[in-house]
Amino acid sequence: MKKIYIVGNEKTKDKIILNELLFKENQGISTSQLYSMVGKSRQNLKNTSLFNFVYLNYWLLSNHEIAIEVKVDERWYLWALPIFEQGDRNFSSFVESGDWSRVNYGLYLKQENFRGMNELIKLKLQMGFNNEIELSYRSADYNNRLSWGTVMDYNTNNQVSYNIVNNQPINIKHEHAAIQQRWSAKLFLNYRRNFVHRHSFSIGYNAYHVKDTLASLNPNYLLNGNTSLVYLSLGYRYNHDKRDNRPYPLKGHLVQASVLQSGLGVISDEYANFSVKLGFEQYGNINGRFYYGWNIGGTLNTAEERPFVTKSDLGFKDFLNGYEYNVIEGGTFGYSKQKVSFELIPTKTAYLNFINLNQFSKFHYALYLKAFVDGGYVYNKQPQIGNNLSNTFMYSFGLGVDLVTYYDKVLSVNYSVNKQGLGGFYIHLDMPM
Numbered sequence: 001m002k003k004i005y006i007v008g009n010e011k012t013k014d015k016i017i018l019n020e021l022l023f024k025e026n027q028g029i030s031t032s033q034l035y036s037m038v039g040k041s042r043q044n045l046k047n048t049s050l051f052n053f054v055y056l057n058y059w060l061l062s063n064h065e066i067a068i069e070v071k072v073d074e075r076w077y078l079w080a081l082p083i084f085e086q087g088d089r090n091f092s093s094f095v096e097s098g099d100w101s102r103v104n105y106g107l108y109l110k111q112e113n114f115r116g117m118n119e120l121i122k123l124k125l126q127m128g129f130n131n132e133i134e135l136s137y138r139s140a141d142y143n144n145r146l147s148w149g150t151v152m153d154y155n156t157n158n159q160v161s162y163n164i165v166n167n168q169p170i171n172i173k174h175e176h177a178a179i180q181q182r183w184s185a186k187l188f189l190n191y192r193r194n195f196v197h198r199h200s201f202s203i204g205y206n207a208y209h210v211k212d213t214l215a216s217l218n219p220n221y222l223l224n225g226n227t228s229l230v231y232l233s234l235g236y237r238y239n240h241d242k243r244d245n246r247p248y249p250l251k252g253h254l255v256q257a258s259v260l261q262s263g264l265g266v267i268s269d270e271y272a273n274f275s276v277k278l279g280f281e282q283y284g285n286i287n288g289r290f291y292y293g294w295n296i297g298g299t300l301n302t303a304e305e306r307p308f309v310t311k312s313d314l315g316f317k318d319f320l321n322g323y324e325y326n327v328i329e330g331g332t333f334g335y336s337k338q339k340v341s342f343e344l345i346p347t348k349t350a351y352l353n354f355i356n357l358n359q360f361s362k363f364h365y366a367l368y369l370k371a372f373v374d375g376g377y378v379y380n381k382q383p384q385i386g387n388n389l390s391n392t393f394m395y396s397f398g399l400g401v402d403l404v405t406y407y408d409k410v411l412s413v414n415y416s417v418n419k420q421g422l423g424g425f426y427i428h429l430d431m432p433m
Helices: 014-018 031-046 091-097 212-217
Strands: 003-007 051-062 065-074 078-086 103-114 119-128 131-138 145-157 159-165 168-173 180-192 197-210 228-241 252-262 273-287 290-301 332-351 362-379 393-405 409-418 423-429
Touching: 003 014, 031 051, 031 065, 051 362, 159 212, 168 212
Parallel strands: 003 065
Antiparallel strands: 051 065, 078 103, 103 119, 119 131, 131 145, 145 180, 159 168, 180 197, 197 228, 228 252, 252 273, 273 290, 290 332, 332 362, 362 393, 393 409, 409 423
16 A cells, blocks of 8 residues: 545545545555455445545556545535424324424534534524423544543423323423423543444433422322432443444444443432343345345343333334334333345435535435334333233334435335234334334
8 A cells, every 4th residue: 555545525634534444554455455445444434424425446556556545525514404393202103193382493503523523513402392402512533542522401391291001102281381301411431442343431410300290190200209300320332333334224233232320329319220222233135136134122221110201111212113103111122123125226326406515416315115024022010001012022014115315314104014903104214224
């Protein structure tokens, strides 16, 4: 390897790009390794989410010297966008409820690639269903080096879910004042061992305050009928990521493991919970334009009683297709999702010639048809009457269409049928499985 030329990075510093390459200048590389290393380096650069397009070309200078050109098309990094979004658990739940009071609006400021160093700064000023002020910072991560970040958040709601009845969240709304307030802050340290292995350590502060009405409706909302809950948390997360494309992987695998201790007995000893979360994803090619995906995961919470406000049972972030409208109570659950997809439109590049900005005038898109089968089980030691999906095996199957386009956006339209025989169309944003 004689020389590496970098082209197109008007803002991004060279060292950020060089950090993602599997080779260095003046490094010896065999011709048998070259093709694989170039392909993986391009994949690493794409997965930084800094560039819309990445090209790596190489040529021989002599029998023993190679030059490589890294050409990037940078994204737009400074965003000042109005917020107008649904505030429900997922878009399908919002469509099903038809409740336009559950809409957020405001202003979202985000500076990606700050100083050209792949740093991230975010400021969110939001009102509506969820009133929120959030400020966060994340530094760049380098191989064999620590990076850091912090998030500070203040949140108020005049409408919240306070219980689960018949496997669906029940809401309460206060017309004139906030029924819940939350303050949180988190500091995290990340260690990137190499291109595959990442470790993250965090310490957090959380404080909730609610109206008496909410505490009386559900005494376990903050435990023991309390109107306030304050606690610290310690967490650790490990990622082993070898996917070819993080927004919509077709090949490779991902292993995730995390532990979180909520409540350290320092501020309050009323709440203590140790949780473990595991996940595994595998993707690959079956034949030609057919691909498969497999996603299994599970969560374990050790506390006998958890504050309702902290629960993340199946149906919140993790869910089964066909059960988008449901929340299945239980702190211990596992699931498995399988899909077979067909590349109906392979990745293509399109141009909008009437737009003068290169960051928007050139974009990629691809379209996939898929068939999927999901299954899951939630264990609940003391389920409420009517919440009959706990302690039973659930499954669903269906067909869908995934549109993958630039700026890491994935639009999914699915038709699912669940174990209860209920079928329907569901819409999701940024859901690879």
